[in-house]
Amino acid sequence: MTRNAGTQPPMPEQGAMGSTRRHQLTCAVCGRVFASARPQALYCSSGCKQAVLLQRRHEAGWRNRHRRCPRCGSVFVARRSDGVFCSGACRQAVHRKRTTHMKAQA
Ligand SMILES: [Zn+2]
Ligand SMILES: [Zn+2]
16 A cells, blocks of 8 residues: 555654754853753853952962962062062061071181
8 A cells, every 4th residue: 555664754853953952051150950952051141250260260260379488488479460478577587588598608
């Protein structure tokens, strides 16, 4: 009766090839489950993305200001970008030592 029995092409799945396919993802910031067209999306909203960018920038700046005092070896956060010593006492101590050392050697 039917000549083309068994040779029917598979039916294209409705929506599978469409662009409206969404992925269930969890926001890396607030932990909310959200749907996104991009499987690699990390954040539910631009607000969460902005929060991460700000935090990252803040951490980078904080790390850059994290220094180890060359005199006492303690780690401190430099208040100024050119701060080298943990305190004025250490800075003066090194300065004094350097000058007295030079005088003693000379
Ligand atoms: Zn979020
Ligand atoms: Zn120090």
